[in-house]
Amino acid sequence: MNKEKRQKIFEILRNENPNPTTELEYSSPFELLISVILSAQATDVGVNKATSKLYPVANTPEAIYELGVDGLKEYIKTIGLFNSKAANVIKTCKMLIEEHQSEVPQTREALEALPGVGRKTANVVLNTAFKQPTMAVDTHIFRVSNRTGIAKGKDVVEVEKRLLKFVPKEFLMDAHHWLILHGRYTCVARKPRCGSCLIEDLCEFKQKTE
Template sequence: MNKQKRHEIFSRWRADNPHPTTELEYDSPFELLIAVILSAQATDVGVNKATRKLYPKANTPEAIYALGVDGLKEYIKTIGLFNAKAENVIKTCKMLIDEHDSQVPDSREALEALPGVGRKTANVVLNTAFGQPAMAVDTHIFRVSNRTKIAPGKNVNEVEQKLLRFVPKEFLIDAHHWLILHGRYTCVARKPKCGSCMIEDLCEFKEKTEF
């Protein structure tokens, strides 16, 4: 795919949705961090249901740490892998209190040192909370990047590096959100909705559908 096509694709997404953001609900970098940790192998809808009950009661590292693992589980037990996630969140809160003055760090190295935070989670926080041009490649972004040929790659790291290289600079901050939303609602896994896709004429997927 050439530079002009990529520029036009992102231009259309920007025109349609000038200020995209995550569908996770949050009011602070800390709330975002916890929501992203909880969202691994879970839906944003499911995480939001849990955090709508949790955050009014506890939305700081101290308050969630005070709940303890068992107390936190009561709020997040509807989310997949909640046992492991509760352990990680409590450990992360302790590290934030002890090592970062209860603030979420804005560096990749410090974020990835937190329990339950991998490269993808760190990228979401760096991009969404701190406005850094990071690219969190989830299943949606991986699929859209390969299917459209915007940034094909064999694994998530390859796709991440290609996106950072190929996405025009003016779109980098918001590209992650446009790609996720496109994969979640239009370029869906089983059968993409090519017939109602705003970039169908630019996409290089060969087996287009009419739906």
């Protein structure tokens, strides 16, 4: 895909949604971090449902740590993998208290050292909470990038690197939100909704649907 096409694609996505953001509900970097940890292999809707009960009761590292693993499980048991997630969140809260003065760190290395935080989670937090131009490649972004031709790659790290290289700088801050939303609602996995896609004529996917 050439530079001009990418420019046009992101101009269209920006015009449609000038201020995209995550669909996770949060009111602090810490809440965002916990929500993203909980969202692995779960829906944002499911996570929001659980955290809408959790955060009014406990929304600081100290308060959640105080709940303990069993106490936290009561709030998040509707979310997939809740046992391991509860253990990771409690360990993460302990590390934040002991090593980061209860603040969410603003570097990839420090974030990835937290239990339950991988590269994708770190990228979401860096981008959404701290306005760093990172690219959190999930299954939606991986699919959209490869399918459209915006940035092809055989694994998520390769797609991430190519997106950072190829997405025009003016769009880098918001690009991952646009691509996630596009993959979630239009360029869906089984049968993409090409007929209602704003960028259909710019997309290089060969097997377009009606």
